[in-house]
Amino acid sequence: MKRKSSGRIVVHARNAAMALVALVLLVAGFWSSWGTAQHILLSKGREHGTLAVSRCDERVCTGDYTPRAPSPERAQVTIDKSVAVKKGSTLAVVLKPGTGEAVRTGPAGGLYAWVPLGGALLLAALVIGGGLRLTRIAWGAAIAGGALLTASFLAL
Incomplete structure (x- = not known):
């Protein structure tokens, strides 16, 4: 049985909305981190x-x-x-x-500056895996965010 075109539009709109939410989370995490990290990276x-x-x-x-x-x-x-x-x-x-x-500065300061991005990666992983159904990409984002947060915790 063929899908109705209105059903496909709803699926595409949902995917676009989830992708936008994930993108906003990642951009906000990067922007929050960059406020501090720029002074360390461009010192x-x-x-x-x-x-x-x-x-x-x-x-x-x-x-x-x-x-x-x-x-x-x-x-x-x-x-x-x-x-x-x-x-x-x-x-x-x-x-x-x-x-x-x-x-x-140093490794501890550099990692601590990127903590907001680590949290954003974890949140975006939920949206990517649950909303977009891209489980491999979601696991990658979750592992990267978790590794960043763990490394920051251990360095401090």
Whole structure:
């Protein structure tokens, strides 16, 4: 028995909607990650140094900044508070241009910057596998997202 053309249109519309949802998830995850990751990946010409964390509140931690090369004097530098940033720790950081905000560098900082993309890959895997019925691609996205999150957890 032949399918009606209206049935095919509904299937194609559903597939297009699911593909759009998966794409929006991945783009949002990448964009969220890029806000921090760009300072780590494109760090040439930026101020590098170490941050000795001396005080933390609910959102940020502050401390004394020691630059690697001569740079403008900075009394205090801030870094977003996370599980890995604790009072008394010393972190390798790069400063965001024109601010006193620091971003952690090295493997741990690089992996931590991409955590939103890892979560987006896991969510998109559900949409790809369940909505689009592309199980191999869904497993690939889920494994990539899970590996990124696991590596970030272990590195921190």
